[in-house]
Amino acid sequence: xxxxxxxxxxxxxxxxxxxxxxxxxxxxxxxxxxxxxxxxxxxxxxxxxxxxxxxxxxxxxxxxxxxxxxxxxxxxxxxxxxxxxxxxxxxxxxxxxxxxxxxxxxxxxxxxxxxxxxxxxxxxxxxxxxxxxxxxxxxxxxxxxxxxxxxxxxxxxxxxxxxxxxxxxxxxxxxxxxxxxxxxxxxxxxxxxxxxxxxxxxxxxxxxxxxxxxxxxxxxxxxxxxxxxxxxxxxxxxxxxxxxxxxxxxxxxxxxxxxxxxxxxxxxxxxxxxxxxxxxxxxxxxxxxxxxxxxxxxxxxxxxxxxxxxxxxxxxxxxxxxxxxxxxxxxxxxxxxxxxxxxxxxxxxxxxxxxx
Amino acid sequence: xxxxxxxxxxxxxxxxxxxxxxxxxxxxxxxxxxxxxxxxxxxxxxxxxxxxxxxxxxxxxxxxxxxxxxxxxxxxxxxxxxxxxxxxxxxxxxxxxxxxxxxxxxxxxxxxxxxxxxxxxxxxxxxxxxxxxxxxxxxxxxxxxxxxxxxxxxxxxxxxxxxxxxxxxxxxxxxxxxxxxxxxxxxxxxxxxxxxxxxxxxxxxxxxxxxxxxxxxxxxxxxxxxxxxxxxxxxxxxxxxxxxxxxxxxxxxxxxxxxxxxxxxxxxxxxxxxxxxxxxxxxxxxxxxxxxxxxxxxxxxxxxxxxxxxxxxxxxxxxxxxxxxxxxxxxxxxxxxxxxxxxxxxxxxxxxxxxx
Numbered sequence: 001x002x003x004x005x006x007x008x009x010x011x012x013x014x015x016x017x018x019x020x021x022x023x024x025x026x027x028x029x030x031x032x033x034x035x036x037x038x039x040x041x042x043x044x045x046x047x048x049x050x051x052x053x054x055x056x057x058x059x060x061x062x063x064x065x066x067x068x069x070x071x072x073x074x075x076x077x078x079x080x081x082x083x084x085x086x087x088x089x090x091x092x093x094x095x096x097x098x099x100x101x102x103x104x105x106x107x108x109x110x111x112x113x114x115x116x117x118x119x120x121x122x123x124x125x126x127x128x129x130x131x132x133x134x135x136x137x138x139x140x141x142x143x144x145x146x147x148x149x150x151x152x153x154x155x156x157x158x159x160x161x162x163x164x165x166x167x168x169x170x171x172x173x174x175x176x177x178x179x180x181x182x183x184x185x186x187x188x189x190x191x192x193x194x195x196x197x198x199x200x201x202x203x204x205x206x207x208x209x210x211x212x213x214x215x216x217x218x219x220x221x222x223x224x225x226x227x228x229x230x231x232x233x234x235x236x237x238x239x240x241x242x243x244x245x246x247x248x249x250x251x252x253x254x255x256x257x258x259x260x261x262x263x264x265x266x267x268x269x270x271x272x273x274x275x276x277x278x279x280x281x282x283x284x285x286x287x288x289x290x291x292x293x294x295x296x297x298x299x300x301x302x303x304x305x306x307x308x309x310x311x312x313x314x315x316x317x318x319x320x321x322x323x324x325x326x327x328x329x330x331x332x333x334x335x336x337x338x339x340x341x342x343x344x345x346x347x348x349x350x351x352x353x354x355x356x
Numbered sequence: 357x358x359x360x361x362x363x364x365x366x367x368x369x370x371x372x373x374x375x376x377x378x379x380x381x382x383x384x385x386x387x388x389x390x391x392x393x394x395x396x397x398x399x400x401x402x403x404x405x406x407x408x409x410x411x412x413x414x415x416x417x418x419x420x421x422x423x424x425x426x427x428x429x430x431x432x433x434x435x436x437x438x439x440x441x442x443x444x445x446x447x448x449x450x451x452x453x454x455x456x457x458x459x460x461x462x463x464x465x466x467x468x469x470x471x472x473x474x475x476x477x478x479x480x481x482x483x484x485x486x487x488x489x490x491x492x493x494x495x496x497x498x499x500x501x502x503x504x505x506x507x508x509x510x511x512x513x514x515x516x517x518x519x520x521x522x523x524x525x526x527x528x529x530x531x532x533x534x535x536x537x538x539x540x541x542x543x544x545x546x547x548x549x550x551x552x553x554x555x556x557x558x559x560x561x562x563x564x565x566x567x568x569x570x571x572x573x574x575x576x577x578x579x580x581x582x583x584x585x586x587x588x589x590x591x592x593x594x595x596x597x598x599x600x601x602x603x604x605x606x607x608x609x610x611x612x613x614x615x616x617x618x619x620x621x622x623x624x625x626x627x628x629x630x631x632x633x634x635x636x637x638x639x640x641x642x643x644x645x646x647x648x649x650x651x652x653x654x655x656x657x658x659x660x661x662x663x664x665x666x667x668x669x670x671x672x673x674x675x676x677x678x679x680x681x682x683x684x685x686x687x688x689x690x691x692x693x694x695x696x697x698x699x700x701x702x703x704x705x706x707x708x709x710x711x712x
Contacts, residue, residue, distance in 0.1 A: 088445065089516075157524050160445075160516040168513050175531035 003111060003121070003205075004042040008033040010212030011111075016104030016304035017211050017229060018204070020293040020321075022276030023103010023130030024062060025070045025306055032073060033108040033115075040115040045123050048202050051096055055193035058086055059126055059200075060113045061100035063134065063151070063173060064183035065255040066275055066308040067248065069105065075154040078185035079113040085150030085160045086187050098196065099125035100137065100188070102204050104306060106130060109185070124200035126189065128324035129293050132254055132275040134173060135166035136336045138326055139189050139199035149173065149188035153180040178253040201324050215302040225302025226317035229295075235321035236353045238280055238287045239269045240299060243314040248307075259310050261318070269318060271296070273307040278341055280318055288320030289343065291327035291336045292350040295319040320350040359467060359477070359561075360398040364389040366568030367467075372460030372660035373567050373585060374560070376649040376677075378632030379459010379486030380418060381426045381662055388429060389464040389471075396471040401479050404558050407452055411549035414442055415482055415556075416469050417456035419490065419507070419529060420539035421611040422631055422664040423604065425461065431510040434541035435469040441506030441516045442543050454552065455481035456493065456544070458560050460662060462486060465541070480556035482545065484680035485649050488610055488631040490529060491522035492692045494682055495545050495555035505529065505544035509536040534609040557680055571658040581658025582673035585651070591677035592709045594636055594643045595625045596655060599670040604663075615666050617674070625674060627652070629663040634697055636674055644676030645699065647683035647692045648706040651675040676706040 003011070012026035012033065037043065051057065060079055062069055083094055097114040099107055102125050114121040126137035134146060146169035149161045159176045163169045169188065177184040191199065211229060218225035230236050241263035248257035254274050261269040269287075272279040277294035280287045288294050296305045299315040326332050328349060334340070337347050359367070368382035368389070393399065407413065416435055418425055439450050453470040455463055458481050470477040482493035490502055502525035505517045515532045519525045525544065533540040547555065567585060574581035586592050597619035604613035610630050617625040625643075628635040633650035636643045644650050652661045655671040682688050684705055690696070693703050 085518075155524070156520040157528065158518045159528060160518075162441075162514045162516075164512045168511070172513065172515060172532055172535050175535050176528055179528050179531050 001045045002042040003045050005034045005037045007209060008037070008108065008111065010216065011205055011209045012104050012108055012212070013215055013304060014208030014211030015102045015107030016306060017295050018128070018208060018293065019103035019130040019306070020276045020295055021273055021307040022066060022132065023101055024066055024105020025309065026104025026304060028070055028073055029105035029108030033111050036112040036115040043111050043114045044120040045205060046120045048122060048124050048197050048200060051122060051193035051196055053193045055095045056092060057096045057098050057122060057191050057193060057196045058083065058094045058187050059098040059100040059189050060110050060187045061106040062109055062183060063186045064177050065250050065253060066306060067250060067255040068182035070308055072181060072183050074185050078152040078154060079109065079187065080116060081152035081158055082150040082185050082187040083113070083117060085158050086148055086190055089148035089160055089162065090190060094119065096120050096122050098122040098200060099204060101125055101127045101130040102208060103130040104304065107205065107208055122196065122200070123205045124196065124202050125204040126200060128201035128204065130276050131336055134170045134188065137189065138201065138324065139191060139195065140166050140335060141326060141331050142195065142199045144189060144191055144195055144199055146188045148190065149186065151176055151184045151186045153184055174253050182250065182253055218302055226297050226319055230319050230321070233321040234352055235319055235350050237317060238320045239263060239282065239318040241269065241316070243310055243312055243316060246310050246312065255308055261316065274341065275307065277307060279338070279343060280320065286345045286348070288350050289338050289345065289347060290341060291323040291332060293321040293323060295321055322350050357401045358398040359401050361390045361393045363565060364393070364464065364467065366572065367561055367565045368460050368464055368568070369571055369660060370564030370567030371458045371463030372662060373651050374484070374564060374649065375459035375486040375662070376632045376651055377629055377663040378422060378488065379457050380422055380461020381665065382460025382660060384426055384429055385461035385464030389467050392468040392471040399467050399470045400476040401561060402476045404478060404480050404553050404556060407478060407549040407552055409549045411451045412448060412546060413452045413454050413478060413549060413552045414439065414450045414543050414546050415454040415456040416466050416543045417462040418465055418539060419542045420533050421606050421609060422662060423606060423611040424538035426664055428537060428539050430541050434508040434510060435465065435543065436472060437508040437514055438506040438541050438543040439469070439473060441514050442504055442546055445504035445516055445518065446546060450475065452476050452478050454478040454556060455560055457481055457483045457486040458564060459486040460660065463561065463564055478552065479561045480552065480558050481560040482556055484557035484560065486632050487692055490526045490544065493545065494557065494680065495547060495551065496522050496691060497682060497687050498551065498555045500545060500547055500551055500555055502544045504546065505542065507532055507540045507542045509540055530609050538606060538609055574658055582653050582675055586675050586677070589677040590708055591675055591706055593673055594676045595619060595638065595674040597625065597672070599666055599668055599672060602666050602668065611664055617672065630697065631663065633663060635694070635699060636676065642701045642704070644706050645694050645701065645703060646697060647679040647688060649677040649679060651677055678706050
């Protein structure tokens with residue numbers, strides 16, 4: 001299957017919904033991807049089943065604070081530079097590109113890399129959503145190392161890491177990302193086709209395209225896009241209201257903060273984010289939290305609203321969508337559950353209305 | 357010429373004098389070097405003139421805060437790990453090891469690396485003293501890049517940097533050093549034999565050995581070691597007195613602070629340091645400053661006192677010793693002069709008594 005310029009808007013939009021507020025801006029991602037496809041031609045999308053066992057699969061993405069990334073998009077050469085760093089460290093060529101995470105921009109950066117490098121793109125990602133730290137991928141649960149990992153900036157600097165575990169990759173890469181201006185292009189988790197089949201979430205890009213088209217269709221038919229997305233994903237609508245306050249700060253290379261919403265019935269919701277929305281609370285009760293997806297859509301258009309785009313006055317719908325089942329295991333929750341992020345509430349899985 | 361275990365104490369002591377308070381603890385350096393020579397045999401020291409034009413020369417050292425390094429010496433495998441990173445990035449084997457800087461520990465780390473790797477050590481260093489930041493070497497004045505640069509820690513993490521200029525190497529490497537626990541083993545400035553002859557300061561280790569022996573001889577003969585060192589180096593004694601206060605902090609991966617001394621005639625001296633002593637002031641007048649060497653010796657034994665070892669009550673002699681002539685050029689002063697470190701005084705070269 002080929003992805004051409006006409007497909008990218010839907011994929012970017014749908015991936016931004018899966019990005020749970022993070023994973024980068026879908027409009028920026030779409031523009032960069034359309035440009036790359038115009039220059040290099042369409043990208044071949046392959047299913048996990050069609051990846052050879054001995055393939056060298058490398059997921060790529062942009063690491064940093066989304067508030068910065070949206071103002072400092074990549075110049076174009078960074079992903080090629082990062083891939084070359086991986087190839088040099090491993091002594092063999094990369095054969096397939098994959099998504100590290102779902103997200104408006106981070107679904108497009110692999111596509112841009114695949115177009116530029118002339119490599120096939122795998123229809124899968126490392127999380128089934130977006131998360132703020134790089135060890136937070138399902139391959140970590142399989143014991144697959146993040147390193148050798150390469151990072152490149154727009155100035156031409158490159159860092160190649162080989163670390164003793166994935167939290168050490170996160171730690172060293174986060175500092176380098178801050179030095180590089182809170183935004184870096186990364187290539188990491190080099191893996192075989194066998195490992196990709198076990199560790200990656202299948203069909204992320206086709207799901208993103210389907211979700212993205214659903215939003216367009218609902219808009220054309222004056223249907224409720226948020227409800228349609230919730231139904232498609234087996235989640236539910238948590239809240240509808242207006243953004244009345246956003247407090248944000250760039251801290252440790254992350255975009256952190258809170259957003260306060262007031263419902264049309266005067267109820268309140270508090271969203272806590274670190275690149276992604278982590279927790280949705282109402283009147284002191286947690287309605288949804290990591291690892292489940294807290295997604296925010298524009299109430300009128302159904303377009304996803306990322307954490308860096310949240311502004312006073314936006315009318316939004318907040319959705320709770322279920323995460324990949326492996327995140328709900330004890331090992332998954334240890335890596336990405338509320339406790340890791342410093343929250344003391346138990347994780348309560350999101351479920352459709354009537355089942356929660 | 358061979359360096360064996362009997363030589364290292366003198367070299368470490370003399371290099372610590374040249375280290376101007378920095379470059380690491382000579383006692384620690386000596387112990388590690390004696391151990392390496394016992395295990396791997398003596399090290400071949402070669403003069404710059406004997407290095408083949410097409411050699412691959414790699415200076416090595418420890419980067420970080422001396423206050424931390426003295427409590428967290430390398431485990432042994434780090435330099436080999438860093439060298440392998442350089443070799444992988446360049447695709448060919450390292451042929452010669454060199455000193456990055458003079459210093460009690462950083463004169464010994466190249467010797468340890470050479471012993472362990474079975475490679476010859478070049479009798480030269482990159483500065484003729486020690487400086488706190490890694491772009492502060494004479495090869496920077498020749499346009500020689502610091503990268504590809506490799507850094508390794510005792511846990512087994514490795515970072516390979518390829519940067520657009522040497523200040524970027526410093527910036528990225530400093531952050532990684534902080535992550536690694538304020539101490540990292542580094543290999544950088546890979547250069548040819550031709551470049552080494554132009555860029556390195558010749559005969560650093562033989563000079564260090566001579567200075568180290570001079571201290572021992574003066575002690576045996578009840579002569580004034582500080583005066584003898586000053587005469588040998590063409591510098592002068594600036595101050596004799598007692599340490600009455602040391603304020604130190606670990607900031608940005610450096611050991612920074614000030615030491616206040618009171619003379620036996622009640623005069624005062626203030627030493628300002630960042631790993632190395634940078635400025636020696638008396639009654640508001642600068643008596644010596646970077647790039648010249650401010651060296652502190654124990655008033656009784658003549659042993660060098662590093663910045664991290666300075667303590668209340670120490671009786672010390674402060675020397676001002678001239679730096680390498682290239683540091684006194686406009687380009688040299690732009691890289692390492694008082695202005696770079698934020699001091700607003702002009703640089704006044706140190707000279708022997710009667711000539712200053």
